Amino acid sequence: MSYCKQEGKDRIIFVTKEDHEAPSNAELIADDPNDPYEEQGLILPNGDINWNCPCLGGMASGPCGSQFKEAFSCFHYSKEEVKGSECIDNFRNMQECMQRYPELYPQEEDKESSQAEASSSSVSAAPTEGSALPPETDSTPATSTSDSTSLIDNQTAS
């Protein structure tokens, strides 16, 4: 059973697992998903890409940032049947740029920097060779499929 003791101004409560089994009746205020102050996930409420999302790491801000932005934007707004199929050139530019900075964009199969493009990976079916875009799950851009190695802001809209 839980018990309680008071040490001056500090109160200490000890609880067992059973004590905490009943659901909490504490009330939390509902969140407004469009709150402009809140940290946003990868996709903003208006549909744009949040380039400042922590989940992207340094992708949008590094030396190849502009190429990455072009490629990813193209993919994001693509309305083709095979999403992003018209963006091959952009992705090629990006890859060429990244190859110039192997330190920043390591070229292994499952490198983290590619995780951000995992959501754009359906394009990888196209002839972009190299390991830059390994085919991962065909997820929507809203959920970044970055695995646990890159930290996602917990308030990512999903």
Added chain:
Amino acid sequence: MLKCRTVWKKLAPLARASSTVCRQNVRRTGLTSSRIPACVPVAHMSTGPAGGGRENQLYILLVGAACVGGAIYTYRTVKGDSQRYQDRIEEISSRSYKRATAEPATPIQSEPSVILEPEPEAAPSLEPEAAPSLEPEAAPSLESEAAPSPEEPSPPAPDAEVAVPETTELPPGGPAPDSLKVPSHTPYLLIGGGTASFAAARSIRARDPGAKVLIVTDESDPPYMRPPLSKELWFSDDPSVTETLRFKQWNGKERSIYFQPPSFYINAEELNGAENGGVAVLTGKKVVHMDVRGNKIKLDDDTEISYDKCLIATGGVPRNLQVIERAGEEVMKKTTLFRKIEDFKSLDKVSRNVKSITIIGGGFLGSELACALGRRSTEYDLEVVQMFPEKGNMGKVLPEYLSNWTTEKVKSEGVKVISEALVKSVVCKDDKLEIKLKDGRLVKTDHIVAAVGLEPNVDLAKSAGLEVDSDFGGFRVNAELQARSNIWVAGDAACFYDIRLGRRRVEHHDHAVVSGRLAGENMTGANKPYWHQSMFWSDLGPDVGYEAIGIVDSSLPTVGVFAKATAKDTPKAATEKSGTGIRSESETEDTATSPVASLTLAPTVEQHQDEYGKGVIFYLRDKVVVGIILWNVFNRMPIARKIIKDGEEHADLNEVAKLFNIHDD
């Protein structure tokens, strides 16, 4: 009392007379049209001529006396205040000469100069060396506005105008940059090359395509993260860790403490020509002067750089104990003020070569270093002593019962803890340091590490005319981290307004990331206030790890809800499970995991009376939760953040604690 009555008795008829006269005047002036003159003589009859004269004289005498008294009082007050003000200025100016670091503007800001014009900004400009033309007198603050602004016909409004003329006093000098390396103008200038600055750079680059960002730092290293310097790097197996500065994460992957390898940055001289912009870092250069009106700064080599938007992220300098400063060079040579990479390198070397190290300070840094060195104590036959004035480790953060419990844990890491220790003097004898405490105890040691706080670096406040906060130190900025147009401040040096928790200054890593990112966003036009609450964490040995958010001050009333810990509730287990790196949630990269090191050195864990194994501690201010510590409970920070954000009064905090599922893994 009686006097009053007598006086009143004398005055009453007069009062009545005057009141009736008033009434009659009112009537006369046209409210009614008739029969007025008839009333007038009646009043006068009540006071005979002779009595009236005497009454009048008395009346005049009293009023006159009151006026004179009032005038004398006013005069003396004003004089006394200006005298007090003068004294204070002198005291402050003499004080500022004593102190090693120049911090001229700070104390004056707080002085509620009784001056009739409330112009706190007038104060810093009244520095003795700076503005001879300004007179510290009551009335002439008006004049002072006119005097030092010769260029501008004194604009009435901005108070800051008074302070700004400071900058015009310094010679514009040879503005042409003498070195080709440095651009003479940059759209985004970030002063300081630490965590906040880097986070801002990234934010700017993400939001402003092709942005050109220049970081100026007086360190010789590009931006790096500090937490591993007192945690992970000490637990590395690699003997060359002091060179590589890399540490192994729990998933086996290594990373460097540098946020990005050097190839990420472009050279400063290429910045202007870079088609897609970039981030350039200028190392080894200190900004010594800031001209807010001209939007430019000056470096220590007299180069001038102008900017469009500027971020000040100068961080701070470790504080030192006065007793050590006064103790002389011998003692100073054996003292480390720990903050930078070079301090880590030197302390690492020292720890291998001496027999005894004493850490003064019982806060985050002191305790983490004590645990890290304590871990080494068995390997290197090193005695590690930690002393502090509080009763237990983290005494200013944790409630007493928890602080005591933590101290026991620190002791089990191999540290000799001396609590309630106030250092009286330090001397160097026979190549050893002798620390004498106020209660008479004597501690002999080879080396001292002083971890007694951080002094925010506000050197630029004076030249820039920026406000410095008197309560918390640091540059005073608004909720959007802005000090003035085009100038933002982030990180340790920013005293900002937190909409939820009030004005504060935070010295944690995640705050530097969050505030740096926010400043970057606002520099590119976002206009967002500080809203996403930053968190912090600490690990003291493999058994004690906690994450915290908000205001966590042991002087606040607390409510702690605890469960018994199982072996699964350790920092090590937590990070292995979640695979997350540094527990900062704002970190963008995969970063290091918890500091817990190799299993070979795990101290014998005695889980005997593990009463405070894991739980949640709520810090309350006026019944509202303003801070939460998650004690050996991990990956629940979003819930904690939500509770703080709501700012609600909860009747039963046990119910709130249920939200954390502390019994689950």
